[in-house]
Structure formats: structure tokens, C-alpha cells
Amino acid sequence: MSMVETNHKLWEIVGRVKDPEVPVLTVLDLGVVRNIEQSEEGIIVTITPTYTGCPAMDLIGNNIRKVLNQEGYENVKIKLVLSPAWTTDWLSEEGKKKLQSYGIAPPVGSTTDKRVLLGEFDEVTCPYCHSQNTKMISQFGSTACKSLFKCNDCLEPFDYFKCH
Amino acid sequence: MKNQSLFDYLLHLGDNSLILGHRLSEWCGHGPILEVDMALTNISLDLIGQTRNYFQYAAEIEGKGRSEDELAFLRVDRQYKNVLLVERPNGNFAETIARQFYFDSFHKPFLEKLQASQDEQIAAIAAKSLKEVTYHLRFSTDWVVRLGDGTEESREKMQDAVEEFWTYTADLFKATDLEREMVKEGIAVDVEQMKVPFMEHVEDTFARANLKLPDFEPMQVGGKEGLHSEHLGHLLAELQYMQRAYPNMQW
Numbered sequence: 001m002s003m004v005e006t007n008h009k010l011w012e013i014v015g016r017v018k019d020p021e022v023p024v025l026t027v028l029d030l031g032v033v034r035n036i037e038q039s040e041e042g043i044i045v046t047i048t049p050t051y052t053g054c055p056a057m058d059l060i061g062n063n064i065r066k067v068l069n070q071e072g073y074e075n076v077k078i079k080l081v082l083s084p085a086w087t088t089d090w091l092s093e094e095g096k097k098k099l100q101s102y103g104i105a106p107p108v109g110s111t112t113d114k115r116v117l118l119g120e121f122d123e124v125t126c127p128y129c130h131s132q133n134t135k136m137i138s139q140f141g142s143t144a145c146k147s148l149f150k151c152n153d154c155l156e157p158f159d160y161f162k163c164h
Numbered sequence: 165m166k167n168q169s170l171f172d173y174l175l176h177l178g179d180n181s182l183i184l185g186h187r188l189s190e191w192c193g194h195g196p197i198l199e200v201d202m203a204l205t206n207i208s209l210d211l212i213g214q215t216r217n218y219f220q221y222a223a224e225i226e227g228k229g230r231s232e233d234e235l236a237f238l239r240v241d242r243q244y245k246n247v248l249l250v251e252r253p254n255g256n257f258a259e260t261i262a263r264q265f266y267f268d269s270f271h272k273p274f275l276e277k278l279q280a281s282q283d284e285q286i287a288a289i290a291a292k293s294l295k296e297v298t299y300h301l302r303f304s305t306d307w308v309v310r311l312g313d314g315t316e317e318s319r320e321k322m323q324d325a326v327e328e329f330w331t332y333t334a335d336l337f338k339a340t341d342l343e344r345e346m347v348k349e350g351i352a353v354d355v356e357q358m359k360v361p362f363m364e365h366v367e368d369t370f371a372r373a374n375l376k377l378p379d380f381e382p383m384q385v386g387g388k389e390g391l392h393s394e395h396l397g398h399l400l401a402e403l404q405y406m407q408r409a410y411p412n413m414q415w
Contacts, residue, residue, distance in 0.1 A: 049213075051209075052214050052217055052289075052293060052296065053212050053213025053214070053216075054209075054213065055209075081288075082217065082288040082289060082291075082292045083287070083288035083291065085292040086292075137199060138202065138203060139203065139299055139302065139303055140202050140203035140207070140299075141206075144206055144209055144210065144296075162299075
């Protein structure tokens with residue numbers, strides 16, 4: 001196989017790893033895999049954390065190593081880089097659709113949108129009934145990346161993947 | 165060590181987050197309502213994550229094969245360089261909020277400046293942390309307003325709390341020799357200049373919360389140089405217990 005083909009295959013393999021907290025998303029949907037390179041010492045996968053304290057990051061690194069090992073790639077190194085800092089803008093469009101159907105409202109707009117950063121989340125859509133008449137209950141939800149919302153129409157509580 | 169000052173500065177940054185993060189973790193399962201319990205522990209998790217970044221880098225700079233865990237768990241109290249404010253006990257909910265509010269009001273403008281550090285890794289950690297701390301400040305500010313502008317009882321408790329911790333804010337803005345040296349190298353933030361944005365936010369919030377700004381000068385300093393209150397020793401006894409009792413144990 002040529003280098004390009006091999007690299008394509010590596011991305012495909014790494015793309016099988018799911019986010020342990022939001023298992024509908026792959027690590028590629030999430031945008032945490034920054035680079036995959038092959039060197040003489042083996043494969044280096046560069047990942048970036050979503051939130052600094054996110055306990056899923058260690059697991060994601062281990063799972064990437066495991067899946068590559070299973071495919072016969074022995075020496076795998078996981079490199080963690082912080083810069084540029086991860087943003088929800090890196091969530092793929094596909095990923096946003098998956099979140100919505102899983103019952104988690106995807107982040108609204110871009111993180112550069114100041115209104116979102118200031119917490120004026122008035123356009124968050126309920127993932128169940130699609131009403132925009134929703135209310136934030138708590139900025140901090142079940143995991144570091146989510147806020148807790150409630151729909152004023154269907155009354156269901158739901159998670160919102162917050163802009164970051 | 166060639167980079168002793170950089171190492172010490174990283175310990176200072178990491179210790180602030182570690183000790184405050186540990187204090188907040190003490191709320192786990194004890195929050196006044198479920199959402200607050202989750203918020204405080206979420207903030208704790210962010211802070212401990214930031215600590216890991218600082219300590220991993222510190223361990224690399226030191227180059228003696230010590231790990232982030234050894235830095236967190238195996239130093240003695242005089243070797244911790246956190247500010248006095250963050251080691252204060254949780255007290256009641258208003259007190260926890262007051263401590264958090266003062267720290268966040270300092271931490272956000274501090275990280276905004278630290279993003280421009282000449283040290284690339286410190287700048288990256290700051291940029292990453294800033295996103296999280298923006299949420300922390302919004303949380304603590306909202307609660308200061310809600311309690312201050314709430315019932316007579318909540319206002320009284322909030323007013324007492326902001327008075328109680330006021331004196332410890334001095335430590336945030338008093339630069340040590342180490343910080344001055346690191347400022348000259350373009351690595352650290354000049355904390356004395358942080359007083360202006362801190363005061364702007366505090367005054368604006370207290371006005372909205374119907375709270376009075378304490379009318380005395382903050383005085384307590386020394387944490388950054390290892391001179392701590394008796395509370396840190398008790399905190400460390402709990403924080404370090406497992407590693408002291410069962411050296412090298414792993415989860």
C-alpha cells in the first residue's frame with residue numbers, strides 16, 4: 001500500500017472509536033483527532049482534549065491504541081496537544097445530526113457568537129419536539145460538555161452540548 | 165535545575181487549581197440542590213484537569229522522572245504554593261460561593277493575559293482553561309447576585325461571606341520575587357495589574373446584588389511562598405491519604 005492509502009486506512013480504523021460518554025459520536029465526529037502520522041518508531045495519533053478535566057480523554061486514548069493494535073499496528077503513541085484549543089465548531093455536521101437524534105441538543109452556532117457565550121441560549125431547540133421555547137435549568141449538566149435544559153412545550157428535560 | 169523558576173511557577177499555577185478543586189470536591193453529594201451539586205463538582209473537575217496540565221508540564225521541565233501524581237500527592241505543606249484564599253474551608257454555601265467568586269473574578273482576567281505568555285505550553289493551557297473559567301465566573305456571579313438580592317437571610321449570609329474572605333484576596337495581587345522574575349522573562353502575568361479588572365467585576369456584581377464592598381484593606385499574604393494557614397494541612401491529610409498509606413497504589 002502507498003503512504004496515502006495506508007494513511008486513509010488508519011483514519012478509517014481510528015474512526016471506529018466512539019466517545020465513551022456520547023456513544024453515537026465517533027472521535028472523528030467529535031473533532032478530537034488532530035493528526036495521524038507514521039514514523040519509523042510507529043504510529044503517532046495526536047488528540048486534543050474537549051475539556052481539560054474530561055475523564056473520557058484517557059479512555060479515548062486507550063481505545064485508539066487498542067483498535068490499532070487489533071489491526072496489527074504494534075507501536076502506537078498517543079500525543080495530547082492543547083493548542084489550538086478544541087472548540088465545538090469542530091463537531092462535524094454529521095455529528096450534530098447524530099446528537100440531535102440521540103436526544104442531545106447540538107451547540108448553537110459558532111463559539112465566536114458572543115450571545116451564546118454570554119448564556120443567552122434562547123434559540124436552543126428541543127431535540128424531542130423541536131420547539132424553541134426552552135429554558136436553561138443549569139449551566140452544568142451530566143458531563144463537563146453539557147448543560148441541562150427543559151422544554152417549556154413538551155416539558156421534557158434534555159441535555160445541551162454547550163458551545164466551547 | 166536549569167528551569168527551577170519555571171518549575172516553581174508551574175507548581176504555583178497548578179496548586180491554585182488543585183486546592184480549590186479539592187475543596188469543591190468536598191461538596192460532592194452535599195450540594196443544597198442537585199444542580200448545584202453537579203455544578204460544583206463539574207467546576208472541581210475542570211480545575212483538577214487544569215492542574216494535570218500544569219503538573220505534567222512541570223514534571224517534564226524538572227526532568228527527574230517524577231509524575232504529575234507525585235507532584236500532587238507527595239509534597240509537604242510548605243512546598244505548596246497556592247494562594248491562601250483557595251485553602252479556606254467550604255463553610256456554608258454562601259461562603260463557598262464568595263470564595264469561588266473572588267477567585268473566578270481574578271482567574272478569568274489572569275488567564276486572558278497568560279494566553280500571551282512567551283512559554284507556548286503555558287499559553288496553550290491558559291487558552292484552554294479560559295473557556296472553562298468563563299463558565300465558572302458566570303456561575304459564581306449569578307449566585308452572588310441571587311443570594312445578595314434574595315431574602316433577608318440569604319443577603320445577610322452573602323454579606324458575611326464576602327466580608328470573611330475579603331482579607332485573603334490580598335494574596336492574589338501581591339507579586340512574589342519568583343513572579344517578578346517570570347514577568348521579566350515574559351512568561352508570567354503581572355498580578356498587581358489584575359486588581360483593576362478584578363475590582364471592576366466585584367463592584368459591578370455587588371451593586372447588582374445589593375451587597376456592600378468591605379470597607380477594610382485585604383491583608384493576608386504568604387500562600388505563594390509556602391506560608392499557609394492550618395487548614396491546608398488538614399486538607400492535604402485527606403488529599404494525600406491513599407498515596408501515603410499505600411505508596412504507588414494505582415486505581
